[in-house]
Amino acid sequence: MSNKTNILLVEDDPNLGSLLQEYMIAKGYNCQLETDGDKGLKAFLQGSFDLCALDVMMPIKDGFTLAKEIRNTDKNIPIIFLTAKSLKEDKIEGFQSGADDYLTKPFSMEELLMRIKAILRRTQGSESVQKDKKHFELGELNFDYDRRMLRGSEDYEQKLTSKEADLLKLLCENTNDVLERSVALNKIWKDDSYFNARSMDVYITKLRKYLKADPKLEIVNMHGRGFKLLTN
Amino acid sequence: MSNKTNILLVEDDPNLGSLLQEYMIAKGYNCQLETDGDKGLKAFLQGSFDLCALDVMMPIKDGFTLAKEIRNTDKNIPIIFLTAKSLKEDKIEGFQSGADDYLTKPFSMEELLMRIKAILRRTQGSESVQKDKKHFELGELNFDYDRRMLRGSEDYEQKLTSKEADLLKLLCENTNDVLERSVALNKIWKDDSYFNARSMDVYITKLRKYLKADPKLEIVNMHGRGFKLLTN
DNA sequence: TACTGCCGTTAAAAAAAGTTAACCTATTTA
DNA sequence: TAAATAGGTTAACTTTTTTTAACGGCAGTA
Numbered sequence: 001m002s003n004k005t006n007i008l009l010v011e012d013d014p015n016l017g018s019l020l021q022e023y024m025i026a027k028g029y030n031c032q033l034e035t036d037g038d039k040g041l042k043a044f045l046q047g048s049f050d051l052c053a054l055d056v057m058m059p060i061k062d063g064f065t066l067a068k069e070i071r072n073t074d075k076n077i078p079i080i081f082l083t084a085k086s087l088k089e090d091k092i093e094g095f096q097s098g099a100d101d102y103l104t105k106p107f108s109m110e111e112l113l114m115r116i117k118a119i120l121r122r123t124q125g126s127e128s129v130q131k132d133k134k135h136f137e138l139g140e141l142n143f144d145y146d147r148r149m150l151r152g153s154e155d156y157e158q159k160l161t162s163k164e165a166d167l168l169k170l171l172c173e174n175t176n177d178v179l180e181r182s183v184a185l186n187k188i189w190k191d192d193s194y195f196n197a198r199s200m201d202v203y204i205t206k207l208r209k210y211l212k213a214d215p216k217l218e219i220v221n222m223h224g225r226g227f228k229l230l231t232n
Numbered sequence: 233m234s235n236k237t238n239i240l241l242v243e244d245d246p247n248l249g250s251l252l253q254e255y256m257i258a259k260g261y262n263c264q265l266e267t268d269g270d271k272g273l274k275a276f277l278q279g280s281f282d283l284c285a286l287d288v289m290m291p292i293k294d295g296f297t298l299a300k301e302i303r304n305t306d307k308n309i310p311i312i313f314l315t316a317k318s319l320k321e322d323k324i325e326g327f328q329s330g331a332d333d334y335l336t337k338p339f340s341m342e343e344l345l346m347r348i349k350a351i352l353r354r355t356q357g358s359e360s361v362q363k364d365k366k367h368f369e370l371g372e373l374n375f376d377y378d379r380r381m382l383r384g385s386e387d388y389e390q391k392l393t394s395k396e397a398d399l400l401k402l403l404c405e406n407t408n409d410v411l412e413r414s415v416a417l418n419k420i421w422k423d424d425s426y427f428n429a430r431s432m433d434v435y436i437t438k439l440r441k442y443l444k445a446d447p448k449l450e451i452v453n454m455h456g457r458g459f460k461l462l463t464n
Numbered sequence: 465t466a467c468t469g470c471c472g473t474t475a476a477a478a479a480a481a482g483t484t485a486a487c488c489t490a491t492t493t494a
Numbered sequence: 495t496a497a498a499t500a501g502g503t504t505a506a507c508t509t510t511t512t513t514t515a516a517c518g519g520c521a522g523t524a
Contacts, residue, residue, distance in 0.1 A: 088342060091346065095350055096346075100350050101333070101347075101350070110324060111320065114324060115333075117327070118331065119354075122310075122351075123354060146408065146460075146462055147450070147462060161455065161510080161511055161512080162453070162457075164511095195513070197470095198471095198514070198515085199513055199514080201472065201473085202512085202513080202514095204472080205473060221472090223471085223520090223521060223522075224470070224521095224522090393500080393501055395501075395502070396501095427505095429480095430503085430504075430505085431503055431504080433480095433482060434482090434483080434503085434504095435502095437483060437484090453480090453510095453511095455479095455480065455510090455512070
């Protein structure tokens with residue numbers, strides 16, 4: 001399986017079911033559709049899903065029962081109910097069987113997507129958020145973004161200010177590739193203006209000075225575009 | 233404050249507002265009611281909440297704007313919108329300003345409660361456990377907030393004043409992440425002013441002195457933003 | 465080759481942060 | 495009750511960081 005988020009959709013109306021499935025796939029998710037509760041449970045047990053979207057009123061086995069069975073084997077999997085039942089009592093039963101959300105039909109597919117995203121943000125955010133690299137090898141040099149420190153193999157040590165560190169980090173993330181002026185200005189200065197561009201030039205000068213510690217390192221200008229950090 | 237869950241409710245209709253507040257209190261929550269966006273933001277900055285329930289259409293400042301400002305200082309706090317706007321576009325804007333849920337009026341108080349519980353079930357487990365932690369490991373050091381004591385492995389012991397302890401606690405809760413000046417000033421000094429900012433600087437100096445007991449610990453300044461406590 | 469807009473550098477100004485000490489205020493102690 | 499103490503704020507001054515200004519050079523184009 002890919003690294004996409006896997007959604008199990010159980011919906012007995014084949015039209016609505018495949019419509020939702022197509023939509024979720026178009027939005028970049030893996031989405032498996034099952035058309036009744038038994039098949040849904042079987043699929044869940046065999047697969048590895050990140051979220052379940054369950055219709056409530058289904059033949060053979062209703063969504064609430066299915067949810068309880070699913071929760072029996074995985075008590076943390078997010079579950080959303082999709083249903084025409086808008087009665088208060090039904091909603092309450094839905095939440096009591098462990099729902100994370102409860103959508104009453106008709107709903108827009110966009111709203112479903114938003115609600116799925118809102119839940120996933122909470123449940124899978126914790127693991128995948130901190131992808132940001134904070135530590136870079138630059139030829140002979142060694143750049144620690146958090147400590148804002150540039151260290152050479154000998155006893156060269158250069159403390160950086162926060163703007164210097166921000167800019168060097170961006171350059172490092174685009175090593176041997178163009179860092180567009182506008183990108184850097186918007187990320188660091190939050191605004192692409194004439195004066196901020198002059199300010200950025202001043203920082204490029206400062207960084208060039210620091211990087212002289214390794215003569216192989218070079219920040220070259222790409223006229224009209226931005227800068228490129230070369231490491232060879 | 234007790235160990236109850238703290239809910240910030242911002243709702244400009246005083247009838248609905250106090251009805252909801254009473255209900256939540258009856259259900260065992262702490263629930264603070266504010267009647268406009270500015271008061272809501274101020275309350276949030278000074279308090280310590282586990283969840284926000286915000287009306288969207290309010291005079292002075294609408295709920296979406298308020299949500300963004302709140303998210304600016306706390307990017308994990310759960311937010312629920314309560315609103316009469318049931319348009320698809322509004323819902324989408326709501327979720328895009330970082331909502332966890334979006335309820336359209338009229339809704340039953342029971343449903344609100346269910347939805348709040350569903351969100352808290354996800355969030356309270358993970359990080360907000362740490363939120364009211366009173367005891368922190370800081371490299372070699374050991375910080376006991378209640379006793380206002382900083383202890384090192386050997387015989388280093390440093391008693392802290394209450395302001396020192398408050399500030400260190402905030403820094404600890406944001407370890408390796410920026411603690412915004414305005415956040416600290418509002419939480420500890422209850423007001424973001426020039427003199428309080430000078431006062432805070434004095435306390436940062438004091439804390440840096442104490443933290444020298446472990447040379448790995450460092451409080452770095454993020455120019456124009458705030459401070460970051462580094463532990464590695 | 466001359467024009468024009470982008471870059472590079474240095475210096476100065478401005479803004480933010482850091483430090484130290486004096487100064488309140490409330491509480492404890494003599 | 496006065497003195498001592500502790501916690502906290504204000505003030506004055508220093509240093510660091512960032513922005514602005516000025517000017518000269520270079521690249522791309524007419």
